[in-house]
Amino acid sequence: MAYRREIRIALALGLALLAGCAPQTTHFIHPDVDLSFVKSCAVVPFHNLSADRFAAARLQPVFLAELLQTEALDIVDPGATLAACNRLGLGSDTPLTPEQVVTLGEALGAQAIFTGTVEDYGQRRSGGDQTCALTASFSMLETETGTMVWNAQVSRDGSSFWRKLFGGDSASQHEVSRRAVRDALESLF
């Protein structure tokens, strides 16, 4: 009897640890939008709210690569997107208005625009260890009306149950970013 209780306590502790390491993702999908009509998209430069000045520049190609891996959408080259943003006078520091989304969509021939905001990027103290962490949010805006059809906020760090148990370095910032983006996109596709 006492043996069973110990097992239950150990399992509960393990689950609590696993829950502590789990990524946190919250998302929203517009109920009235049929995403199957969207075939092509563009990814605009991400906003950066973190202390690392290149965080957004680093996260955007990771997002692009992961989005491409889903094979769900054709993606307009970010160079062309940036050129169109410059031509239309759209800065990366201010959110796009619905009118701007429509105009940008027409200029690029894209049915959806992805935006992203990096909220936290870099080293974070987790317990007694330093670990790489990322908090970011991503949105998808359809270009007919400029409405937001998907939004996800994800927070991830480089720690894991096994790392906490046996020690070891944090996952790299690149790996953390990749996993975070993958978690976010899994809520869409």
Next chain:
Amino acid sequence: MRATSGSPMVAHFRHAAAVLALLSSLLGATPAAAQRAAPDPTGRTCILLFMAGAGNGSGVTDLADLRALGEQELTGALARHGGAPLPAASSLALQRHRRIRDGRLLPPAFLADLDSAGADRLLLVHLYLGRDRIELAGRTLDAGTGLIGSAATEACALGGAAWRIDFAIACRRLVATLAATNRPRSGAPLAPLAVHPLGFDAATAQIATQCLLEAALADSACAVLDPAVLGGALVAGGADPRRLDRSGLALLAETFGAPEAIVLEMITREPDQAAPSAAEEGASASAVPWETLSSFSLHLRTVDTRTGLVAAAFDIDQDNRPVRGWFGNTGSSSPRRLLAASMHRLWEESRQPGKVR
């Protein structure tokens, strides 16, 4: 008067015979390549030498002298390998006329001028002057098509009194390597654009571009277009090579017959890295000097020039922390070696089937 074996006349003949024998053996000892090489009748080669990264504290004060020595050695080596160099004065006049200052952009008008001057090939060399070494990165290209023949890098130490000899040897080795690795290539040409740096200086970006070209030439038999020629054509056509829009992609497709453009970004991983005021402008004097390289990530994407869509994307993350080996020994790679290894790895991954790696 009879000449006897002990007479002064016989001794004189013997000396003359010995000198003739020595001369003939010296002539026989000239390099085989030099003997084989006959001036190429088809056209001349224009040598462009640029100082890309002049480091402080190198001890070399007379940069003009270094440049002149480099040009002289490259010209001599090219002639020994069968090339017919365009006279330096003509080359300089053409550069001044078209304001070719760093070799990063070669506009079509400059290439047309070269053609008029009888030069159909280019030997483009960038010289990086560091604190303790000189690096030479060179490539040969066809001025008419913009296709690269070969690309190679050489280095020499800057310490000691004999550094000029080492530098001259490095110049000759560079030309010899370029001549040896030049081979015909076929197929649809690859169109790699110059590496776009974020948080690195212009010289580092140029080294990265050179490493990209060397990786591309080593890996496949495909024809590779020169980024400087592509950049020059894009700028002349009103497009920005860093923000390639549909018109720029169409220009690559129509002018060069390139089905895909290869775009590569190199981003520092240092969060506090000094950066240009406008990050997208890339290079700046306050960024990392080329001799020290922070950890970085490389992001490569191939873009379909006809549709303007991203065809594939790849990225790798590269640490540049000293590696601790056995017995506590630590070792670190030179920036060029690290960049070359990363670029080869990235290129090999990008050649694998699949959209993302």
